[in-house]
Amino acid sequence: MAPQPLAEPLHIYLNDHLTGAFGGAALADRMARGHPNSRRAGDLRRLARDIEQDRDDLVRIMTGLGVPVRRYRTWLGLAGERLGRLKPNGTVVRRAPLSDLIELETLRTGVEGKAALWRALRAIADTDGRLDPVELDRLAERAAEQARTLNGWHQVVSAAVLTPRPGPGRGASPGTAL
Numbered sequence: 001m002a003p004q005p006l007a008e009p010l011h012i013y014l015n016d017h018l019t020g021a022f023g024g025a026a027l028a029d030r031m032a033r034g035h036p037n038s039r040r041a042g043d044l045r046r047l048a049r050d051i052e053q054d055r056d057d058l059v060r061i062m063t064g065l066g067v068p069v070r071r072y073r074t075w076l077g078l079a080g081e082r083l084g085r086l087k088p089n090g091t092v093v094r095r096a097p098l099s100d101l102i103e104l105e106t107l108r109t110g111v112e113g114k115a116a117l118w119r120a121l122r123a124i125a126d127t128d129g130r131l132d133p134v135e136l137d138r139l140a141e142r143a144a145e146q147a148r149t150l151n152g153w154h155q156v157v158s159a160a161v162l163t164p165r166p167g168p169g170r171g172a173s174p175g176t177a178l
């Protein structure tokens with residue numbers, strides 16, 4: 001039996017990003033649903049929708065490039081997001097304020113990776129007619145805007161969560177950081 005040829009680097013790269021996109025979209029959605037009454041509720045819902053749209057745009061781009069979507073990888077992204085919920089957070093039975101900060105940093109890292117994806121595809125768009133340079137520029141700008149938003153929130157949430165408080169139950173109260 002002949003060995004299977006290795007997948008093209010582009011196929012692997014895009015499926016790796018798609019795995020992260022499914023996990024990131026699930027995390028953004030959960031963050032939005034988990035803070036329905038926060039001062040940033042509308043912004044969180046909009047961010048979650050944008051991240052879901054970015055994921056769908058990636059699937060569409062992959063289809064246009066003839067890159068097969070590895071469905072098991074999408075499940076890995078979703079499973080990874082769910083496993084991330086099991087992290088120790090300083091409390092046992094309720095959500096800890098530190099969870100907001102960790103989830104925000106995770107989402108921020110994903111958005112920065114997505115921005116790198118769009119820039120990498122843009123680097124080959126001039127020589128690959130299947131890619132639309134204008135669309136990739138738009139997607140890169142949207143990722144940059146998401147990163148700016150998350151960076152601003154990070155500063156506020158960091159101060160709310162990490163500032164020492166006197167007495168028991170130090171840190172922000174649950175659900176107030178975002």
